[in-house]
Amino acid sequence: xxxxFATGVPDFKVVDIDxxxxxxxxxxxxxxxxxxxxxxxxxxxxSVDALPGAKDSVTLTWxxxxxxxxxxxxxxxxxxxxxxxxxxxDNTLTEDTITPxxxxxxxxxxxxxxxxxxxxxxxxxxxxxxxxxxxxxxMGFKDDQDKYIKRIxxxxxEKFDPSWVKYVKFNNLGQEALSRFGLGVxxxxxxGPFKTYPPGHKLTAELQNAYDFARKVATSxxxxxxHPVTRSPVVLTKRGNLNKNLGNLxxxxxxxxxxxxxxxxxxxxxxxxxxxxxxxxMTWTPEDDISGNSKIFRDLN
Numbered sequence: 582x583x584x585x586f587a588t589g590v591p592d593f594k595v596v597d598i599d600x601x602x603x604x605x606x607x608x609x610x611x612x613x614x615x616x617x618x619x620x621x622x623x624x625x626x627x628s629v630d631a632l633p634g635a636k637d638s639v640t641l642t643w644x645x646x647x648x649x650x651x652x653x654x655x656x657x658x659x660x661x662x663x664x665x666x667x668x669x670x671d672n673t674l675t676e677d678t679i680t681p682x683x684x685x686x687x688x689x690x691x692x693x694x695x696x697x698x699x700x701x702x703x704x705x706x707x708x709x710x711x712x713x714x715x716x717x718x719x720m721g722f723k724d725d726q727d728k729y730i731k732r733i734x735x736x737x738x739e740k741f742d743p744s745w746v747k748y749v750k751f752n753n754l755g756q757e758a759l760s761r762f763g764l765g766v767x768x769x770x771x772x773g774p775f776k777t778y779p780p781g782h783k784l785t786a787e788l789q790n791a792y793d794f795a796r797k798v799a800t801s802x803x804x805x806x807x808h809p810v811t812r813s814p815v816v817l818t819k820r821g822n823l824n825k826n827l828g829n830l831x832x833x834x835x836x837x838x839x840x841x842x843x844x845x846x847x848x849x850x851x852x853x854x855x856x857x858x859x860x861x862x863m864t865w866t867p868e869d870d871i872s873g874n875s876k877i878f879r880d881l882n
Contacts, residue, residue, distance in 0.1 A: 618742040622660055625653040626735040628671035630679065639668075648674035651685055652734040652741050680732050688729040690758070691722055692738075696746040697877075700767035700809035702738040703730045715761045743810050752880045759881070766877060768807045771827035772799035773848050774835065781836035792834050793867035795827060806873035816871045821861030828853030830862045 613619070629647040633639050639662060644654035648671065657666065694716060695703050703726035704710060716722045722729065730738050751759065765773065776799035780792055798807070806813040807823075816823065831840060831853050843849040876882070 618740055620652075620656045620736055620740045622656070622663060622666045624736040624740075625656050625666075626650060627653070627657060627666050627668050628674060629668050630671065630674035632668055632670060645682070645685060646679070648679045650733050650735050651689065652738070653736070656741075685733060687722065688732040690720075691716065691729040692733070693746060693749060694758075696743050696810060697762065697766050697808075700743075702741075702743065703727065705730055705738075715757075719757055719761070747805050747808075747811050747875075750880050751878055762878070766803050766808060768809050768812065768823070769799070769803055770849070771824055771831065771853070774831055774839075774843050775799045777848070778835060778839055778843070780834045781839050782834075784834055787863050787865075788830070788834055790867050791830050791862040791865040794865045794869065795830060797867065797869040798872060801869060801872050803877045804872045805875040805877060806871060808877065811875075813871070813873060819871055820865065822859055825856040825859035826862040826865075829856055829859060 626649065629644065629649050631647060633643065637643060641651075641654055641658060644657070645651050649657070649668075657663070660666075692703060694713070695701060698713065699710075705727040709726045712722075712726060734741065751762070754762075772795055775792060775795040780789075784792060805811040807816060820826065831843075831849075832855060835843075840849070840852055844852055
C-alpha cells in the first residue's frame with residue numbers, strides 16, 4: 582500500500598510565457614520594426630536665424646522663413662515642438678543664405694513629381710537615375726536631384742513617409758503638370774502597351790484572359806491601390822508581382838517588332854527580362870479586381 586508524502590513545490594528554473602500576453606506586449610514593437618519610415622528628432626536640424634519672440638506664433642511658415650528646412654520643421658512640429666530638442670540659433674543663417682519660399686515650392690513640387698511618377702524620392706549621391714524631360718525642359722529644373730531634396734530635408738528622405746503624396750489635391754495645379762501626370766503615374770508603365778497595342782499573334786485562352794485583364798487596368802483611371810507608394814497588399818495576393826508578370830506577358834503576346842517599337846518610343850524603358858518564376862499571369866482572369874476606388878485624380882472628376 583502506497584504511503585502519502587509531501588512533494589513540495591519544485592523550482593525548475595524555467596519560465597513559461599503566456600503567448601497572448603506576449604503578443605500584446607510586443608505588438609507596438611513589431612509595428613514600429615515593420616516600418617521603414619519614421620524620423621528621429623536627433624536626425625533633424627533645429628537651427629534658425631533667431632529664436633521666436635514672446636509674440637511670435639511658431640508656425641511652419643515661421644520656421645522655414647527663419648531657416649529651418651521644410652521636412653525638418655514638419656517633423657519638429659509633429660512632435661509637438663519638444664523641449665528636448667529646442668530651437669537653436671545658427672549665426673550662419675542670414676537673409677542671403679535662407680532658401681526663398683519660391684525655391685522651396687519648386688523643390689516640393691520636384692519631390693512630389695518623383696513620388697507620383699516614379700514612386701521614389703530624388704536620389705542623393707553619385708550616379709542618380711535620369712531626370713524626366715518634363716522637369717528639366719518644361720519646368721526648367723536643371724540642377725542635380727540632390728539639390729532639390731537637400732533644400733527641404735536634412736535627414737534621409739526615405740524616412741519621411743511618402744504616402745503624404747496620396748492626399749495632395751490636383752485641382753489647383755498648373756496645366757502643364759496636369760497634362761504630364763495624365764500621361765502616366767508610377768505602377769502603370771508596364772500596363773501601357775496593352776492600352777495601345779493589339780496582340781501580335783493568336784493567343785491561347787489563358788493569354789487572352791491575361792491580355793484582357795491588363796488592358797482593363799490600363800484603360801481605367803489610375804488608383805492608389807496600384808501606385809507602389811500606397812499599393813494594397815491584395816494586389817500581390819490576387820495577381821502576384823505585377824511588373825514581373827507583365828514583363829513576361831508582354832514578351833508572350835507582342836511580337837519583337839512591337840516590343841522594340843515600344844522601347845524606341847519610350848513607352849518601355851527596355852525590353853522586359855524573362856522571369857521564369859513569375860507565371861501568375863497564366864491564371865489571370867479578365868476582370869479588374871485590384872484597382873479599387875481610390876482614384877488618384879479623384880478631385881478632377
